[in-house]
Every structure is written in structure tokens, then in C-alpha cells.
Amino acid sequence: MERIGFVGAGLMGEGMALSLLRAGHPVTVVAHRNRAPVERLVAEGAAEAADLAALAKASDVVHVCAPGSPQVEVIVEALLPHLAPGSIVVDCSTANPVSTVALAARLEAAGCAMADAPLGGTPAQAMEGKLSAMVGASEETFRRVEPILRRWADAGVEHVGPCGTGHRMKLLMNFLAMGYGAIYAEALALARKVDIAPARFDEVMRGSRMGCGFYETFMASAVHGQRDAHKFTLTNALKDTTYLAAMAEAAGLANPMGAAIRNSYAGAVNMGGDGAEDYVPHLADFVARANGLD
Numbered sequence: 001m002e003r004i005g006f007v008g009a010g011l012m013g014e015g016m017a018l019s020l021l022r023a024g025h026p027v028t029v030v031a032h033r034n035r036a037p038v039e040r041l042v043a044e045g046a047a048e049a050a051d052l053a054a055l056a057k058a059s060d061v062v063h064v065c066a067p068g069s070p071q072v073e074v075i076v077e078a079l080l081p082h083l084a085p086g087s088i089v090v091d092c093s094t095a096n097p098v099s100t101v102a103l104a105a106r107l108e109a110a111g112c113a114m115a116d117a118p119l120g121g122t123p124a125q126a127m128e129g130k131l132s133a134m135v136g137a138s139e140e141t142f143r144r145v146e147p148i149l150r151r152w153a154d155a156g157v158e159h160v161g162p163c164g165t166g167h168r169m170k171l172l173m174n175f176l177a178m179g180y181g182a183i184y185a186e187a188l189a190l191a192r193k194v195d196i197a198p199a200r201f202d203e204v205m206r207g208s209r210m211g212c213g214f215y216e217t218f219m220a221s222a223v224h225g226q227r228d229a230h231k232f233t234l235t236n237a238l239k240d241t242t243y244l245a246a247m248a249e250a251a252g253l254a255n256p257m258g259a260a261i262r263n264s265y266a267g268a269v270n271m272g273g274d275g276a277e278d279y280v281p282h283l284a285d286f287v288a289r290a291n292g293l294d
């Protein structure tokens with residue numbers, strides 16, 4: 001069994017690391033700000049490394065779950081001098097593909113490899129090992145990591161193409177998801193302006209052709225007050241739509257819809273207060289207030 005290092009055992013990473021432990025992999029974790037998940041994993045049999053250097057030395061395959069590319073770059077720089085040749089870094093973050101490809105080249109020069117394997121699913125699915133993953137990697141690297149990824153991605157592992165392609169695919173997926181969120185938020189505000197209660201709007205829409213899993217969790221939070229039903233922050237939404245804009249620019253594509261969606265999240269995040277750490281369905285509150293609704 002490959003020895004697994006896990007950096008970022010947080011909202012999603014804790015469940016992923018737990019699935020790897022339960023499958024019999026030796027797992028080493030490292031603490032950052034929140035020690036509680038690390039302590040729970042240690043209680044399940046994980047080892048705790050003092051720092052990233054120690055984690056690299058104890059691992060054959062290192063998973064990274066970080067907020068974005070700047071953090072991933074810092075983590076890989078710290079791991080790189082201590083990784084044995086043949087080691088693999090699996091970046092499960094939603095990251096900038098340009099950064100991903102550059103990091104992969106640095107790892108390859110050191111005799112290591114990289115796979116980008118961004119996630120699909122929720123924290124609850126992570127705890128059950130039922131996430132999905134879209135993977136960018138060479139054929140050889142994918143063959144080696146696929147059985148490991150399937151320990152926590154029971155819902156499906158798709159090899160999209162070479163390194164960087166997984167992150168490109170994830171940005172396209174989040175473009176659609178954050179677009180849904182921006183449209184739902186405006187629709188709820190407009191419904192109230194024309195005297196249709198949000199709950200009534202939801203009754204009509206739910207189960208129609210316009211409904212989907214994203215719709216259901218968004219409305220569970222925005223309309224029915226279940227704050228944790230859709231746990232993806234406005235900050236992350238802004239980060240991902242910003243990465244998408246950079247990807248579109250590099251490809252020479254006009255991306256007016258992407259710009260409009262990004263501006264919706266930028267406005268909410270920059271309003272101050274708790275906006276940065278609210279979840280995507282709370283965009284509805286910001287749109288409402290901007291339009292004179294309580």
C-alpha cells in the first residue's frame with residue numbers, strides 16, 4: 001500500500017484522509033490552523049508530521065487540499081527538497097492551470113510527478129468516500145494514482161487529459177455552478193419585487209426541468225434557512241471565477257457571461273461584514289439588500 005501524505009485535512013480533506021485510512025493506507029497528516037480534524041484522524045490511526053519536510057519523507061503520494069494556487073505553490077516548494085524520486089503530488093484544490101503546469105515541470109525535473117485531481121461533491125460526501133474527481137496526469141501517473149483516488153472518489157474518477165486538464169475542467173464546472181448561483185440569487189430578489197414569495201417560487205421550480213442537485217441545496221440554504229446545506233464560500237466562488245477569467249483570456253476567448261458572474265461574487269465579498277465567509281446561497285441576501293429588500 002502506498003504511503004499517503006495529506007496536507008489540508010479540512011472541510012473536504014478530513015473525509016478523504018479517513019477513507020484512505022480505512023482502506024489500509026498508512027496516512028501522515030500535518031496540522032495548520034485547525035487541529036481538530038488532525039486529532040480525529042490521529043485517533044483513527046494516522047501519523048502526524050511535525051512539518052511538511054517530515055511529511056514528504058514519510059510519503060509516496062502526497063495529497064494537497066488548499067484554498068488556491070498561491071497556497072499550493074508554497075506547499076510544493078516546501079515538499080520538493082524532501083520528496084524521494086518517484087513521489088507523486090496530487091493537487092485536489094481548485095487551482096490556476098498555468099500554475100499547475102509550472103509546478104508539474106518542477107516536480108518532473110526532480111524525478112517526481114504531479115496529478116491535478118480537483119473534487120466534485122460535498123463535505124458530507126467526502127466523509128462517505130463518495131466524491132468524484134477529474135484528473136489531469138500522464139498515463140503512467142494516472143495508472144498509479146487511480147486506485148488511490150477511488151478510495152475517496154467512489155462516485156467516479158475521470159482521466160481528462162495531461163497535467164493541468166483536471167483543473168481546466170473543474171473551472172468549467174464551477175463556471176456553470178457559480179452561474180446558477182448568481183442567476184438564482186437575482187431570480188429570488190426579482191420574485192420578491194413582483195410579489196412572489198421565495199417559498200412559493202421554490203415550490204413551483206423544485207422538481208421542474210429547471211431543478212437540479214445544485215438548485216436544491218442552494219434553495220435549502222437561501223429560502224429555508226439551512227445554512228450548512230451548501231457549504232462553499234463566496235470567497236472561493238470569487239477565486240474560481242477569477243481563475244476562469246484568466247483561463248479565458250489566455251485562450252483568447254471573449255467571456256462576458258463569466259465577467260458578469262464574477263462581478264456578482266466580487267460585489268458580495270467586497271461589501272464587508274461576514275460576506276467573505278458566507279456561503280454561495282447567501283449571495284441572495286446581498287442581491288436583496290442591493291435592491292432595497294431586507
